[in-house]
Amino acid sequence: MTEAPQLGQLEKHLRSRRDNGRKLLIPYVTGGYPVEDWPRLVEGCAEAGADAIEIGIPFSDPVMDGTTIQESSSLALAAGADPLDILGQVSKIDVDVPLIAMTYYNICYHMGHRRFASQLSNAGISAAILPDLPLEEAGHWTKAADAEAVETILLAAPTAPDERLVRIVERSRGFVYGVGLVGITGERSELATSALEMARRLKAITDKPVVIGVGVSNPQQAAEVSEVADGVVVGSAVIRRVLDSGNIDDAVEFVAQLRAGLDAG
Amino acid sequence: MTSTVSATNFMDDPDDNGRFGKFGGRYVPETLVPACAELEVGFREAWADQAFREEFEQLLQTYAGRPSGLTECANLSEELGFRILIKREDLNHTGSHKINNVLGQTLLAKRMGKSRIVAETGAGQHGVASATAAAYFGMDCVVYMGEVDMERQKLNVFRMELLGAEVRPAMSGSRTLKDAVNEAMRNWVATVESTHYCLGSVMGPHPYPWMVRQFHSVIGDEASKQCDELIGGAPDYVVACVGGGSNAIGIFSGFANSDAQLIGVEPEGGAAVGSAVPGVVHGSESYLMQDEHGQVLEAHSVSAGLDYPGVGPEHAHLADIGRARYESVNDREVLEAFELMSRSEGIIPALEPAHGLAWMVKAKEELAGKTVLLNLSGRGDKDVAQVQAIKAGDPAALSTMRP
Numbered sequence: 001m002t003e004a005p006q007l008g009q010l011e012k013h014l015r016s017r018r019d020n021g022r023k024l025l026i027p028y029v030t031g032g033y034p035v036e037d038w039p040r041l042v043e044g045c046a047e048a049g050a051d052a053i054e055i056g057i058p059f060s061d062p063v064m065d066g067t068t069i070q071e072s073s074s075l076a077l078a079a080g081a082d083p084l085d086i087l088g089q090v091s092k093i094d095v096d097v098p099l100i101a102m103t104y105y106n107i108c109y110h111m112g113h114r115r116f117a118s119q120l121s122n123a124g125i126s127a128a129i130l131p132d133l134p135l136e137e138a139g140h141w142t143k144a145a146d147a148e149a150v151e152t153i154l155l156a157a158p159t160a161p162d163e164r165l166v167r168i169v170e171r172s173r174g175f176v177y178g179v180g181l182v183g184i185t186g187e188r189s190e191l192a193t194s195a196l197e198m199a200r201r202l203k204a205i206t207d208k209p210v211v212i213g214v215g216v217s218n219p220q221q222a223a224e225v226s227e228v229a230d231g232v233v234v235g236s237a238v239i240r241r242v243l244d245s246g247n248i249d250d251a252v253e254f255v256a257q258l259r260a261g262l263d264a265g
Numbered sequence: 266m267t268s269t270v271s272a273t274n275f276m277d278d279p280d281d282n283g284r285f286g287k288f289g290g291r292y293v294p295e296t297l298v299p300a301c302a303e304l305e306v307g308f309r310e311a312w313a314d315q316a317f318r319e320e321f322e323q324l325l326q327t328y329a330g331r332p333s334g335l336t337e338c339a340n341l342s343e344e345l346g347f348r349i350l351i352k353r354e355d356l357n358h359t360g361s362h363k364i365n366n367v368l369g370q371t372l373l374a375k376r377m378g379k380s381r382i383v384a385e386t387g388a389g390q391h392g393v394a395s396a397t398a399a400a401y402f403g404m405d406c407v408v409y410m411g412e413v414d415m416e417r418q419k420l421n422v423f424r425m426e427l428l429g430a431e432v433r434p435a436m437s438g439s440r441t442l443k444d445a446v447n448e449a450m451r452n453w454v455a456t457v458e459s460t461h462y463c464l465g466s467v468m469g470p471h472p473y474p475w476m477v478r479q480f481h482s483v484i485g486d487e488a489s490k491q492c493d494e495l496i497g498g499a500p501d502y503v504v505a506c507v508g509g510g511s512n513a514i515g516i517f518s519g520f521a522n523s524d525a526q527l528i529g530v531e532p533e534g535g536a537a538v539g540s541a542v543p544g545v546v547h548g549s550e551s552y553l554m555q556d557e558h559g560q561v562l563e564a565h566s567v568s569a570g571l572d573y574p575g576v577g578p579e580h581a582h583l584a585d586i587g588r589a590r591y592e593s594v595n596d597r598e599v600l601e602a603f604e605l606m607s608r609s610e611g612i613i614p615a616l617e618p619a620h621g622l623a624w625m626v627k628a629k630e631e632l633a634g635k636t637v638l639l640n641l642s643g644r645g646d647k648d649v650a651q652v653q654a655i656k657a658g659d660p661a662a663l664s665t666m667r668p
Contacts, residue, residue, distance in 0.1 A: 060560040061546055063450045064294045070437055082558045105292055106545045110559025134298045137290055157296040183455035
């Protein structure tokens with residue numbers, strides 16, 4: 001019998017908080033947007049009660065993202081954001097919660113799997129999400145990531161049959177990212193019924209933290225889905241507030257509201 | 266003129282992971298993985314089903330107008346100093362080779378119970394073909410087209426609308442084919458349960474590069490027989506333009522195991538194979554124009570249909586093993602070839618296959634005395650207004666050319 005892999009830093013941290021009765025909040029910040037202030041937005045999210053923070057490394061062709069994340073990515077790229085520069089800035093961010101890199105596979109592929117993994121590790125990043133790298137294609141990356149103790153978080157989607165969910169949950173590290181709806185990132189006025197169903201299906205087969213993202217747009221929705229799930233990722237609703245106001249204050253305030261919503265829920 | 270059949274099959278089916286050598290694969294958001302797997306099974310079953318194959322062949326004959334002819338270009342041959350044959354995909358219904366793939370995919374989508382198709386288009390040829398097939402089969406059709414391409418191919422936008430399709434502009438990035446693919450994939454992610462993504466080239470996640478090749482293999486099958494009859498074997502060269510690479514794969518498939526040299530011609534501003542840098546975008550691992558950080562570059566070509574920074578994975582493989590050679594031409598050479606064929610043969614080619622002829626003009630010393638088959642993948646009606654404006658010095662039209 002093979003031994004279960006040792007828990008990574010992110011998974012240990014999230015399990016411990018969950019097991020203490022806390023619902024997990026993981027906001028998303030686009031690396032490089034807003035140009036000067038994004039590291040402060042990451043710090044602001046931590047202070048406002050985030051349990052971990054996802055940092056996007058902008059890619060030219062983000063096929064899983066809706067208009068909000070696309071726009072912030074384009075603005076960051078237009079301002080000259082590049083992956084190594086973003087990781088260099090991440091290494092100077094002083095927060096007490098784990099950081100997660102989110103980017104598309106070509107950024108990693110182009111840099112080289114081992115080099116990308118070591119760059120993440122050197123920047124103090126615990127885990128990675130590559131939304132266009134499904135289980136079947138992930139072998140080269142997970143080998144490099146495992147060697148650097150970078151946890152690879154896999155997405156689980158409502159379209160997956162049960163037997164596939166089992167395999168995804170088995171290989172996912174850090175947490176399992178349940179996709180809340182059949183679609184791309186972006187705010188929705190109502191929580192999709194598929195979000196709760198996704199959370200139920202995942203909770204039924206794993207003890208790993210189950211976090212739901214995509215379409216979770218406000219504190220009410222976050223609390224609603226967290227009645228079943230262990231927590232939420234919120235991206236577009238955070239970034240839209242930066243795009244609307246041109247500064248990070250509304251976004252930080254919103255993260256605090258999400259925290260309050262989850263704690264009250 | 267040789268017809269020696271090699272023991273090796275240079276265009277085998279991809280392996281179980283959808284790989285042609287080291288290229289291909291299935292790099293899609295998790296939401297789409299089951300749909301790709303289902304499509305693979307659906308296609309395998311359909312392709313093995315005699316009734317499906319017969320229905321497809323029947324459609325190609327009675328609706329698309331196949332077989333398409335093979336024309337000997339006596340005037341051009343005399344002018345350039347080598348024998349030129351052209352495969353007349355321009356004579357198909359909707360004016361290009363794209364109809365082959367679209368009829369195959371919509372027939373398959375119907376068989377798989379899908380009620381709606383979504384497609385991307387560059388020059389509009391694949392969009393028009395998709396809208397046509399959707400009208401024929403009574404399916405809903407949404408076509409994404411880059412905003413820049415909608416402007417330079419206005420007539421095709423109106424054609425699609427006449428056919429009952431909804432054309433949606435892709436507003437991000439370079440607002441050309443690459444961005445239309447992004448938008449079509451995003452739409453597919455959100456509608457996958459009811460919708461078939463009718464991808465227009467030999468690219469994307471497995472099984473698309475293989476499936477689209479199979480639907481276009483009729484081009485090579487016909488051309489190979491036609492060459493046997495006309496010249497008693499394979500030509501010395503088979504030439505085709507390459508954006509994603511569907512017409513080239515179609516005609517190459519008929520000659521891969523002959524002694525003919527296979528030449529893919531890319532636009533200088535969209536030469537993915539020419540860049541020789543591998544990457545992953547839009548579902549597969551292949552050659553990809555990208556910057557030093559892995560950001561995908563915007564292609565630039567006078568031809569909207571070739572304005573794409575990637576290339577189908579099987580082309581990357583054929584280049585890798587040395588079975589096909591990839592060359593590039595610039596926009597000025599293409600426009601000259603466009604006019605040359607119009608004047609000397611009375612055939613106005615699309616700007617895309619004009620790339621093939623442009624390379625032939627450049628390579629006439631190498632080709633002297635040889636027999637060359639060019640895949641004339643589409644007719645030029647759609648490009649006439651753009652070329653007229655370029656010749657008149659219209660700044661907007663000139664801006665579609667690579668500086």
